Amino acid sequence: MTLYHAPTDDQRFALFDLLGAEATLTQLQGGGEHTRDLLDAVLEEAGKLAEQVLAPTNEAGDAEGCHFDKDSRSVTTPKGFKQAFKAFVDGGWPGLTAKEQFGGQALPGVMGIATTELFQAGNLGWSLYPLLSEGACHALELHGTPAQQETYMKPIVAGRWTGTMCLTEPQAGSDLGLLKTRAEPNADGSYAITGTKIFISAGDHDLAENIVHLVLARLPDAPAGSRGISMFIVPKFMVGADGALGTRNNAYPGAIEHKMGIHGSATCVMNFDGATGYLIGKPHKGLAAMFTMMNAARLSVGVQGLALAERAWQNSLNYARERLQGRSLSGAKLPEKVADNLLVQPDVRRMLLTQRAFVEGSRALLYYTALQTDIEARGSDEAARQKASELVAFLIPIAKGFVTEIAQEATKEALQIYGGHGYIAENGMEQFVRDARIITLYEGTTGIQAADLLGRKILQLQGVGFKHFAGEIGAFCKAHAGDAKLAAFIAPLGAAVKQWGELTLALAGRVQANPEELGAAAVDYLWYSGYVTLAYFWARSVAAAEAGNHPAAFKQAKRDTATFYFARLLPRTLAHKVAIEAGVASIPDIA
Numbered sequence: 001m002t003l004y005h006a007p008t009d010d011q012r013f014a015l016f017d018l019l020g021a022e023a024t025l026t027q028l029q030g031g032g033e034h035t036r037d038l039l040d041a042v043l044e045e046a047g048k049l050a051e052q053v054l055a056p057t058n059e060a061g062d063a064e065g066c067h068f069d070k071d072s073r074s075v076t077t078p079k080g081f082k083q084a085f086k087a088f089v090d091g092g093w094p095g096l097t098a099k100e101q102f103g104g105q106a107l108p109g110v111m112g113i114a115t116t117e118l119f120q121a122g123n124l125g126w127s128l129y130p131l132l133s134e135g136a137c138h139a140l141e142l143h144g145t146p147a148q149q150e151t152y153m154k155p156i157v158a159g160r161w162t163g164t165m166c167l168t169e170p171q172a173g174s175d176l177g178l179l180k181t182r183a184e185p186n187a188d189g190s191y192a193i194t195g196t197k198i199f200i201s202a203g204d205h206d207l208a209e210n211i212v213h214l215v216l217a218r219l220p221d222a223p224a225g226s227r228g229i230s231m232f233i234v235p236k237f238m239v240g241a242d243g244a245l246g247t248r249n250n251a252y253p254g255a256i257e258h259k260m261g262i263h264g265s266a267t268c269v270m271n272f273d274g275a276t277g278y279l280i281g282k283p284h285k286g287l288a289a290m291f292t293m294m295n296a297a298r299l300s301v302g303v304q305g306l307a308l309a310e311r312a313w314q315n316s317l318n319y320a321r322e323r324l325q326g327r328s329l330s331g332a333k334l335p336e337k338v339a340d341n342l343l344v345q346p347d348v349r350r351m352l353l354t355q356r357a358f359v360e361g362s363r364a365l366l367y368y369t370a371l372q373t374d375i376e377a378r379g380s381d382e383a384a385r386q387k388a389s390e391l392v393a394f395l396i397p398i399a400k401g402f403v404t405e406i407a408q409e410a411t412k413e414a415l416q417i418y419g420g421h422g423y424i425a426e427n428g429m430e431q432f433v434r435d436a437r438i439i440t441l442y443e444g445t446t447g448i449q450a451a452d453l454l455g456r457k458i459l460q461l462q463g464v465g466f467k468h469f470a471g472e473i474g475a476f477c478k479a480h481a482g483d484a485k486l487a488a489f490i491a492p493l494g495a496a497v498k499q500w501g502e503l504t505l506a507l508a509g510r511v512q513a514n515p516e517e518l519g520a521a522a523v524d525y526l527w528y529s530g531y532v533t534l535a536y537f538w539a540r541s542v543a544a545a546e547a548g549n550h551p552a553a554f555k556q557a558k559r560d561t562a563t564f565y566f567a568r569l570l571p572r573t574l575a576h577k578v579a580i581e582a583g584v585a586s587i588p589d590i591a
């Protein structure tokens, strides 16, 4: 089995030393109790669940996968998933961040993200069942009536039921305006939902008593395109006025997909054949409603990249320490052994440092963004909430688009360190690479994140979030201008953020002249933005490590990784800049 140790030390460092989460959270409305002691205890318990319960199910779950029974039209999850889900529910985890009025514990969103990291690293396939439920809860909280919240949300918060998000159809993926599922009004105020959804995560399973599907469909009078989409609650089992389960609704899985990774997650074709549904939110406003919870979902997928990269990194580091092969270029380092270990090879260290830089840098970025969502929700004044909201909007495509992409490289390098053994299933490394592949695709592909960043967050919203973030980096550079311990990082960071601003401005002008320039530049711009963003968090990491009471080895590791990042990874921005400037003229038409 691949190993997994909850990285609680680095989580604590990111939360408390780097981001000052305790000071921020305790000042938010209703945050008085969110002290470090409480948050530490939550992390500790989540770490135990991830290490002891979830991690051991990861490889067996991948090997076994889910089963679909055609006769009963039902899905069974791999062995051990049910027990793991029960332990998750018994620990009160489904309601961690839900409001108390719904039976939750109202912990901050950043703690939801930090604990989700642990569960996803334990078993990504399994973690999708609670994750989709959380998405459904958000939708119900934001758009449901009090009665809908009482009937459908509370049982999900309690962990008795789970939820799904049914958007995708064969002809409607990134472009949901093309979806065809119909909703016809019934005499009793409900709707008959008819259509086929594909790729529905957690569409059916045996972990909970009921499933609440949130389905996008069109009313008979719906305008064409994305403005004609409404959202419906479609329960697997009908629910009586007393909350008791009744008859089976006509919403069945038709098959499960056989896919590259996350085998433990049931990815279902869902057939709705006149299934009973209830409108949630306003008619024709379903897509807008989905978008209000998109930030949370996209942030969680970014965290999937962090989670997989962390576990892959831990294993490859361990392997590099133990594997004896060849000798150091400058003479034997372990002369008493038949060969040196892999750590003596600069190229292996390059692969390890790349992973570490991506993992710990991503953690800082993702937790920072999550903390902003807490300020956005519960900040004490309107100006602080507004600023946080603009920062979140700007950072989400980077947190999702960039972090999931660098997770591909991180898991690939982890496998590479195993040599041919990485390619062999029983060593577990190829599963990380396979599992990671989905995260750049669902919840909006990298192309869609990049278009959101450049098209919406920079051009449409006139870069308001960018200005806050670049301003914050500028202030950090100014505050540390004379700090000898940060001298190696401040000048290149200042130069990078200045160039980022100039590049953004020049690009905005080019896109105005020719909209095709947007599509030609967007993904390179996303990468560019991601590298500069991580540079900021690495410089801050060194500052926080120096300022804190940490062991010398911890401080040195932060400094070494930051030095590597600035020397070997940040310069990748130069290639992206050249690509951006090559413009659409360098991407000819293809017949």
Ligand SMILES: Cc1cc2nc3c(=O)[nH]c(=O)nc-3n(C[C@H](O)[C@H](O)[C@H](O)COP(=O)(O)OP(=O)(O)OC[C@H]3O[C@@H](n4cnc5c(N)ncnc54)[C@H](O)[C@@H]3O)c2cc1C
Pocket (backbone or CB within 6 Å): 165, 166, 167, 168, 172, 173, 174, 175, 198, 199, 200, 201, 202, 259, 267, 438, 441, 442, 443, 444, 445, 446, 447, 448, 451
């Ligand atoms: C395992 C798995 C689980 C999933 N879970 C769910 C789920 O629970 N619920 C759900 O509703 N869906 C789910 N999905 C669907 C997923 O969200 C879609 O597959 C995804 O949104 C992409 O849609 P598509 O596959 O149709 O690709 P397309 O939209 O056809 O895109 C194909 C390619 O074209 C690019 N492209 C398309 N449009 C643009 C554009 N405007 N600008 C730039 N590039 C563009 C894309 O980036 C991509 O590279 C899941 C998918 C998988 C594989």
